[in-house]
Amino acid sequence: MKEILAIIRMNKMNETKRALADAGVSSLTARKVVGRGKGKVDFLLLQGAQEGHDEAINQLGSGPKMIPKRMLTIVTPNDKVDLVVRTIIRVNKTGSPGDGKIFVGPVTDAIRVRTGETGDAAVADQDPIVAQ
Helix, strand or coil: CEEEEEEEEHHHHHHHHHHHHHCCCCCCEEEEEEECCCCCCCHHHHHHHHCCCHHHHHHCCCCCCCEEEEEEEEEECHHHHHHHHHHHHHHHCCCCCCCCEEEEEECCCCECCCCCCECHHHHCCCCCCCCC
16 A cells, blocks of 8 residues: 655645546545745746735745645555556646655555454545445
């Protein structure tokens, strides 16, 4: 099993979620995060500030600013890692700085609390349980 951490643009979240679901990967965790890469401020941010947009103005100032992003965590069997990574890249690649990063790391075990299943069975996508 592998854990895939993907940092993506906020405005790409819904499209990424849909593309992953269409690829058969519906289980994920998403968090709002802030961060920055090594690049300089995007020229569109500067243009937005010049046009008087408060959001852009608030992100500018002295020193590096933290940019809002989404962090996705997906734990998947080894045979689905390439599919997940390719899907995330396909949706999020614009060719501009800030497209994001993907990190892939090992997972030694997983346990589904409800059933006690372990390993790949614990992270396998299956039909949702309907509350009775």
